[in-house]
Amino acid sequence: MSDASEAAHGQRGDAGAIGRGFAASDGAVGDGAAPVLQTTGLSRAFTQGGETIHVLRGVDLAIAPGEIVALLGPSGSGKSTLLQAVGLLEGGFEGSIRIAGTEAAKLDAAGRTDVRRDRLGFVYQFHHLLPDFDAMENVVLPQLIHGAERAAAEDRATTLLTALGVGHRLRHRPAQLSGGEQQRVAVARALANRPALVLADEPTGNLDEHTADRVLGEFLRLVREEGSAALVATHNERLAAKMDRVVRLHEGVLT
Numbered sequence: 006m007s008d009a010s011e012a013a014h015g016q017r018g019d020a021g022a023i024g025r026g027f028a029a030s031d032g033a034v035g036d037g038a039a040p041v042l043q044t045t046g047l048s049r050a051f052t053q054g055g056e057t058i059h060v061l062r063g064v065d066l067a068i069a070p071g072e073i074v075a076l077l078g079p080s081g082s083g084k085s086t087l088l089q090a091v092g093l094l095e096g097g098f099e100g101s102i103r104i105a106g107t108e109a110a111k112l113d114a115a116g117r118t119d120v121r122r123d124r125l126g127f128v129y130q131f132h133h134l135l136p137d138f139d140a141m142e143n144v145v146l147p148q149l150i151h152g153a154e155r156a157a158a159e160d161r162a163t164t165l166l167t168a169l170g171v172g173h174r175l176r177h178r179p180a181q182l183s184g185g186e187q188q189r190v191a192v193a194r195a196l197a198n199r200p201a202l203v204l205a206d207e208p209t210g211n212l213d214e215h216t217a218d219r220v221l222g223e224f225l226r227l228v229r230e231e232g233s234a235a236l237v238a239t240h241n242e243r244l245a246a247k248m249d250r251v252v253r254l255h256e257g258v259l260t
């Protein structure tokens with residue numbers, strides 16, 4: 006995937022071909038009862054300056070289709086590390102990650118890119134929108150990369166951006182949008198290709214409390230309407246309580 010298309014998806018990671026259909030699977034895809042995400046014994050350690058930190062120490066997590074799960078934990082507890090692992094953005098972990106039935110360990114770089122593009126949506130604390138493109142194009146581009154026709158992609162972008170309350174800002178570039186508006190565009194982009202699972206890392210962390218509440222409320226409503234599942238890392242207990250389930254990272258495992 007080119008830098009531009011990675012950025013269009015709001016993701017980073019290893020390279021792979023654009024426009025190839027997602028085919029790799031070893032089982033549960035299409036089975037509505039199967040988890041969209043299942044990690045088993047997921048572990049990750051970092052060695053720095055001779056010291057090894059065991060950040061994840063056997064994380065077992067299953068998320069059902071359409072389920073919205075809050076991932077809580079203090080700073081440094083490993084929330085971002087967990088999201089990067091399940092987003093197939095980082096290697097170096099042990100254990101199993103299955104996304105819609107596909108075992109990540111069995112995928113090569115191109116296969117991981119396909120899963121990210123076809124199954125996952127990403128929202129970060131900072132929007133990572135393409136600065137030279139307006140709101141509409143930021144939501145259209147990932148759909149074009151995914152193989153959509155431009156007219157259909159523009160219709161969907163307009164629908165999503167309007168549902169998020171930024172339908173009057175379609176032709177504004179990111180720098181011409183407020184922080185809350187930028188995050189709403191990032192949410193629309195994450196949902197554009199109807200991902201099975203949205204991974205959100207402090208999606209409202211850079212917004213004031215009032216705006217964070219509104220954007221998170223709109224994010225949750227839209228994710229529910231779209232039928233996607235979500236794993237949302239946050240420090241905020243109050244925001245976490247609005248989700249279907251709360252899991253907590255403590256000393257490398259979920260409690």
Ligand SMILES: Nc1ncnc2c1ncn2[C@@H]1O[C@H](COP(=O)(O)OP(=O)(O)OP(=O)(O)O)[C@@H](O)[C@H]1O
Nearest residue numbers: 051052053060078079080081082083084085086087
């Ligand atoms: N590439 C890396 N090399 C070395 N250590 C790392 C690396 N990435 C993360 N860590 C360490 O792993 C631990 C967990 O980091 P992580 O960013 O996952 O925490 P977090 O819960 O998301 O924190 P925050 O809420 O502050 O964003 C931290 O102690 C961090 O220093």
